[in-house]
Amino acid sequence: MELAAKYNPSEVERKWYQYWDEKGFFQSDPDEREPYVIVIPPPNVTGVLHMGHMLNNTLQDVLIRRARLKGFNALWVPGTDHASIATEAKVVRKLKDEGIEKSDLTREEFLKHAWDWTHKHGGIILKQLRYLGASCDWRRTKFTLDDDMYESVIKVFVDLYNKGKIYRGYRMVNWDPEARTTVSDEEVIYEDEDGKLYYINYPIAGHQGEYIQIATTRPETILGDTAIAVSPENEKYAHLIGKKAIVPIAGREIPIIADDYVDPEFGTGALKITPAHDPNDKEIGDRHGLEIIDIFNEDGTLNEHGLHYQGQDRFEVRKSITEELRQKGFLVKEEPHRHRVGRSERTKAVIEPRLSRQWFLKMKELAEPAIRAVREGEVKLIPKKFENTYFHWMENVRDWNISRQLWWGHRIPAYYYGDGEEDFVVAETPEQALELARQKSGNPGLRLEDLRQDEDVLDTWFSSWLWPITVFDGIRHPENPDFKYYYPTNDLVTAPEILFFWVARMIMAGYEFAGDKPFENVYLTGIVRDKLGRKMSKSLGNSPDPIKLIEQYGADAVRTGMLLTSPAGNDLPFDEQLVVQGRNFANKIWNGFRLVKSWKVDGDDQPDYAREAVRWYRNRFQHVLHQIEDDFAKYRISEALKKIYSLIWDDYSSWFLEMIKPPYGQPVDRKTYEQTLEILENNLKVLHPFMPFITEEIWQHIRPRRDDEALIVARYPEPAPYDKTLVEQAEQVKEIISNIRKIRKEKQIAPKEPLDLTAVINEAFDEALWSLVRKAANVKDIRTGGEAPANSASFRVGKNEFFVPLDAFINPEEEKAKLEEELKYLEGFLASVRKKLSNERFVQNAPAAVVDKERKKEADALEKIALLRKRLEAFGK
């Protein structure tokens, strides 16, 4: 078969992906083998693939493919997340573009739009993953809003409610007035922004002409003031405590109270208290039993408490009320003030702290087994440095606000039957709710129509924290064979920024609902950044399109490029150059294969050099294989790839192939050819997890294969004992060859011209390896044991000396200078060793093995020095 001179990835990749998929090689079902399982971190259902996904999913695919090759029953479960806030925002925007407001639609109508959108755009990302080579079992694709998933989420909610872990409470939450929903603390981004500090006089009631001055950044909230607080230590205001102040414009009287929270040094030392609109004020309000006046509507405009400002936006009111305060003489001054402002991660709107009735999940008890699991190593975070952060967060965990004022998601299964605070029940179905409601209300006449289900949905993470369980239907049917076989899973690969949103909560859910950890190892990737170190983002436009990269360079190249330099937990500064390197590597492999395939195969006599090259490479392969196994055991995946890269590029291509290459135009013997193919097959096996496509392509070209005999399901090479000495001596052979090449270069002797070599052997050397020197350095005759020939260039490797006799003129001064330089180095080395050895405290304190090593170094150096001296004598003087 004719092989193209250049490797063409796009055709090859499509072909093999389809083949693997059709043959069912990605599929897994329980059997007697040991399972190896990864669940995908489900991407947003309407998302598109970005570089972060690429890194993440490449790592997962490497782990899965390797496990598959190693004989595990490997399963990678794919799926998507409904991502309530993000998806709902997209649908709302799209409807808006069509002139439809969400508020004009019923819940059912809106959900229909959302589902249409999901069906249209959903799963694009999963298709894109196929281009990357992701070997997921696509039959098992899950979506967090699938019926069974939905049911599981509701079941869990009801369960937690019945256990008393879910409660309803009023709480200061982060309100996004644009999305008209609460957002979690984690979804609020604080940044320093320029604002103003307004100094305002509040008249003291009953004391004409007396004022207390406060400083605030939010003058519009004075309409919600219900107190003024000062520090109890503050003598300046001591006489006012207990008196009343009058809120400007509103004209209400409010108490002046003392509270430790107030910093007497900041502003005026007096703080206006607006419990409805500031978390700290809320706490102070609770302590002093203050009234709560909420002045805002859901969209950030003022309500009836805003008096004549009713209906205006909070930021407009800030301007106009400042003006009114100025005109009426309450405003003393304004100062520029830089302070932290919280904005919604999604809409960028300034967050409004707001009291709202929400559902909460008590976290403290849930966190305990999850803390223990990581502390005791039952679940390992990789790299370990994230454990500190994990513990810090978990030990200070706060209750989780699980309700969201959205429609797209799992609707909270609470049903109200009256207007009282407690007139509700929680149940999996309306029918069960009715039953409960009849009991609780004592009214057997209640009908389904009398029940109103809570309007809110659950936080997205409240479904994804169950992901490793629900993908196997482990909530509804804990005894089902899939769940029993696959759970707990093995590795999770995800980004550190969702360690708390997701990973920590999955660990909690695992112990709470499955009685076991959800996974054993959590591999945390870094963030993919651009060359300038900026996070890749759509708005910056600095993120390459992964699909274009794949089209241009091939998926193998992109995978390799991303993994070459991304140790766990480290950010990956992405540079297209890395992908180029990956592509070059693919081409190198391809051409190495072309070379082998171009040889005519004939004859049964294996030359010595070929026999020795095979012997060496097999041992060298084992040597590297052991290192790779160790790297994988420690999840040093980049390191493993680099070692394979070097094994194939340097050891295999540059050395092995050059060594066995038959003389030009001549055939290679059958044995060497067969052994080379076998060696190549082993190379392909270890490389396959990283570069699945090109390895499969070459694998299939090597020899005819049965239909089910693909590389993807081949058997990984077993680590076996190997000859360490041989591997080391081969390194010396490489050094000898390099030295001869260097001499050729210096003396301008063409590689074609054969040379002779005289070796003076002072330490053991495997004579069989001479054949390699002959072949690779084009040496005709090797004499050993004799004396150093005159007029020759020399070099030393270890304690052995080598001489290349030359017809050309050898400058004795140059040779001498070279020897003297080597001698100087060795003498320096010897001096440093002796300095150590002559230090009594070293000899006394250092471990015996270290001292022995130093003595051996001393002896070796002495020997080498003696040799050099002898050579120098030969030059006279």
Next chain:
RNA sequence: GGGCUCUUAGCUCAGUUGGUUCAGAGCGCUGCCUUGACAGGGCAGAGGUCGGCGGUUCGAACCCGCCAGAGCCCACCA
């Protein structure tokens, strides 16, 4: 403000319980080579007082302290 992590070659990173003259790799850079797999190749080379200062030790890139710089997490003084 509190906590955590990091700082090694131009860039990205190794350096695995302190012990070879230990200062490494890849990429990039420089020079040379190249009609027989691959110019997307080969060979050779340059480059760092291991952030700074001090300490512990016979011995420190590695352990300890302080300082400087970078990043992450948490809390958010109106």
